[in-house]
Amino acid sequence: NAGVTQTPKFQVLKTGQSMTLQCAQDMNHNSMYWYRQDPGMGLRLIYYSASEGTTDKGEVPNGYNVSRLNKREFSLRLESAAPSQTSVYFCASTDGGSYNSPLHFGNGTRLTVT
Amino acid sequence: DAKTTQPTSMDCAEGRAANLPCNHSTISGNEYVYWYRQIHSQGPQYIIHGLKNNETNEMASLIITEDRKSSTLILPHATLRDTAVYYCIVSARGANNLFFGTGTRLTVIP
Numbered sequence: 001n002a003g004v005t006q007t008p009k010f011q012v013l014k015t016g017q018s019m020t021l022q023c024a025q026d027m028n029h030n031s032m033y034w035y036r037q038d039p040g041m042g043l044r045l046i047y048y049s050a051s052e053g054t055t056d057k058g059e060v061p062n063g064y065n066v067s068r069l070n071k072r073e074f075s076l077r078l079e080s081a082a083p084s085q086t087s088v089y090f091c092a093s094t095d096g097g098s099y100n101s102p103l104h105f106g107n108g109t110r111l112t113v114t
Numbered sequence: 115d116a117k118t119t120q121p122t123s124m125d126c127a128e129g130r131a132a133n134l135p136c137n138h139s140t141i142s143g144n145e146y147v148y149w150y151r152q153i154h155s156q157g158p159q160y161i162i163h164g165l166k167n168n169e170t171n172e173m174a175s176l177i178i179t180e181d182r183k184s185s186t187l188i189l190p191h192a193t194l195r196d197t198a199v200y201y202c203i204v205s206a207r208g209a210n211n212l213f214f215g216t217g218t219r220l221t222v223i224p
Contacts, residue, residue, distance in 0.1 A: 004157070035214075042201065042214035043158065090157050103150070103212065105157025 002026055004106035006091050012112045013081045021076040021109050023091030031094045032074035033058075033103070034066060036087040043090060049074055081113045118202045123219040126196075132189040134218050136202030139183040145206045147178060149187045150214070151198040158201065158214070161187065192222045 007022045025032065030051045035043040035058075045058030049068040063085060065077045074093075078085060089109045094101040119137040126132040138147065148163040162169055162176045164185075169176045175188040189196055201217040 040216070042216050044214075092157070102148075102160030102163070103158070105159070107157050108155070 004091055004093055004104050006089075006106035006109050008109060009107070010110045012114065013078075014114055015082060017081050017113075018077065018079050019081065019111075020078075021089055021091075021111075022073070023075065023106060024073045025091075025093040025104070026072065027093060027095070027104065028071070029093035029095045029104070030071070031101075032068065033092040033094075034064075034074070034076045035090045035092065036060065036085075037090060037108075038087050046076065046089075081111075083113045085111065086113045087111060118204055118215060120200075120202050120215070120218045122216070123221070125221050125223055126189075126192045128194060128222050128224050129191055132192040132196065132220060132222070134187040134189075134200050134202075134220065135184065136187070137184045138202070138204045141182050141204050142206060145204045147176065147185050148203040148205065148212060149174070149176065150201045150203065151196075152201070152217070153195075153198040161200075192220075194222050194224065196220065197222045 004025045033048040034046040036046055037043045044060045046060055046064050047058055047066040049055045052071045055066050067075045090105050092103040092105045094103050146163050146165050149161040150158040152158045161173050162171055164176045164178055178185045199217040199219050201214050203212045205212050
């Protein structure tokens with residue numbers, strides 16, 4: 001049981017390049033999330049998907065797009081990367097919005113934009 | 115969601131209990147207290163949550179004061195592997211949009 005799997009683990013982009021961060025979970029969870037974490041700061045929510053077929057903006061959505069491909073997969077796309085998007089990106093999932101549904105996180109994608 | 119205040123850092127001797135405080139003086143009646151931790155370079159890990167009663171699981175205990183304005187996470191016998199950043203989060207919306215602040219950096223000392 002792998003839990004939440006993120007690919008790639010590391011990526012270096014040049015300004016203006018695009019890329020997609022992949023996330024998959026094997027726990028049959030309904031809800032999935034993308035966070036970013038900058039040095040010395042807590043996690044900030046970028047986008048989330050409460051259920052298959054729905055997506056909503058979080059605290060810092062600008063510069064990103066998401067796709068909930070199916071129940072298992074939730075991808076994050078940077079159309080034109082900027083140095084301000086250098087960060088560690090975490091994907092998470094939970095089986096719903098109830099109070100007894102803790103978040104399960106992947107181990108992150110470390111992105112550097114030069 | 116109510117804001118939380120945690121100490122920036124704490125030390126604890128290996129084998130002793132680690133008591134991590136959290137103030138949430140503006141907590142509402144329907145808001146839960148959640149604790150997560152993040153070990154260096156890994157994704158955050160859920161520890162425990164509660165509403166008003168004290169809670170215990172295999173990882174930790176959560177003590178919430180009667181007025182619910184503060185809580186304490188207790189790791190009963192800290193090990194070196196418990197060195198991490200611990201986040202106290204208060205939310206009424208379950209797992210949707212939990213606000214992770216900067217947490218408490220706990221260092222367990224041999």
